[in-house]
Amino acid sequence: MATATEEQATTSEEQPLSEKMQSSLSLEGVEPELAERFRLCRSVAEECVTDADLLALLRAKPNPVAYDGFEPSGRMHIAQGVLKAINVNKLTQAGCTFKFWVADWFAQLNNKMGGDLKKIQAVGH
Structure with a gap:
């Protein structure tokens, strides 16, 4: 029992x-x-x-501000992109203003993509 x-x-x-x-x-x-x-x-x-x-x-x-900060380290997987879009849509439906923060300098410091800032920014944007 x-x-x-x-x-x-x-x-x-x-x-x-x-x-x-x-x-x-x-x-x-x-x-x-x-x-x-x-x-x-x-x-x-x-x-x-x-x-x-x-x-x-x-x-x-x-209209509170919501944000998503991410460090580009390569191409985003399709599922990650879809989930991000779903979540951003939910927050904007709730009235939030949404901002994306691209942590390109952190990616450079962490030697992502060989530390090439131009490549990192191309992927991040």
Whole structure:
């Protein structure tokens, strides 16, 4: 016979990743549009400093700035590009202004593509 702890562990392991990542913050009483913006933002992140801070940010700023910083190290795999596009679309649907940061100098310091800054920038842009 399984104990309650074993049953909880089994149930937790069987949950889809999207359910495991659900916010612990109750959105009851939150305006529907704000709640949807929160869900969209939270769906692209595995971690959030605090859900309450994210909700407060979305409430205070209709267009917060989101960014993706990456170090070019070669051609991007198609799946990585598709996932990046999906996540950017979700954040822009949530009202975020999106910025891409290309860490070309870091790639040069890490000797990616032989440290050739022109090649790194061509791949990054």
